[in-house]
Amino acid sequence: xxxxxxxxxxxxxxxxxxxxxxxxxxxxxxxxxxxxxxxxxxxxxxxxxxxxxxxxxxxxxxxxxxxxxxxxxxxxxxxxxxxxxxxxxxxxxxxxxxxxxxxxxxxxxxxxxxxxxx
Numbered sequence: 001x002x003x004x005x006x007x008x009x010x011x012x013x014x015x016x017x018x019x020x021x022x023x024x025x026x027x028x029x030x031x032x033x034x035x036x037x038x039x040x041x042x043x044x045x046x047x048x049x050x051x052x053x054x055x056x057x058x059x060x061x062x063x064x065x066x067x068x069x070x071x072x073x074x075x076x077x078x079x080x081x082x083x084x085x086x087x088x089x090x091x092x093x094x095x096x097x098x099x100x101x102x103x104x105x106x107x108x109x110x111x112x113x114x115x116x117x118x
Contacts, residue, residue, distance in 0.1 A: 001032045005040050015043060020057050050083055 002009055012030070015021045020043055023030035032040075039060055046056040059079065062072035 001037065001040070004037070005044060007040070007044075012040075015040070018053055018057065020053065020060065049080070050087065051079065055079055 001007075001012060012021065012023075012032075016023060016030070021032070021036050021039055023032045023036055025031075042060065043053075043056055046059070047053075051059075059072060059076050062075055063069060065071050
């Protein structure tokens with residue numbers, strides 16, 4: 001599991017403690033099922049998108065409601081749109097900061113060039 005998803009054993013234990021993964025215990029060993037692999041894939045994707053672990057856990061828990069994942073998909077789309085809006089806002093703020101820094105650097109370089117020619 002660690003090699004397949006490029007995570008550490010500590011990460012797997014952490015996700016288990018947060019009730020995101022439910023491996024079968026065989027003494028000290030943890031046996032991960034195909035379902036655990038699918039859940040881990042979704043956890044890592046959710047983290048990459050900036051979802052909190054609590055949001056991810058709540059979305060994963062909706063899988064077992066029994067409505068063919070309609071509730072899970074609906075809620076995931078809702079949370080996803082909120083996260084996408086936040087990411088777009090962050091990107092716009094970052095783009096503005098980049099533009100401002102470029103302007104300041106250009107101004108500074110111009111000032112420095114003027115000092116050297118004086």
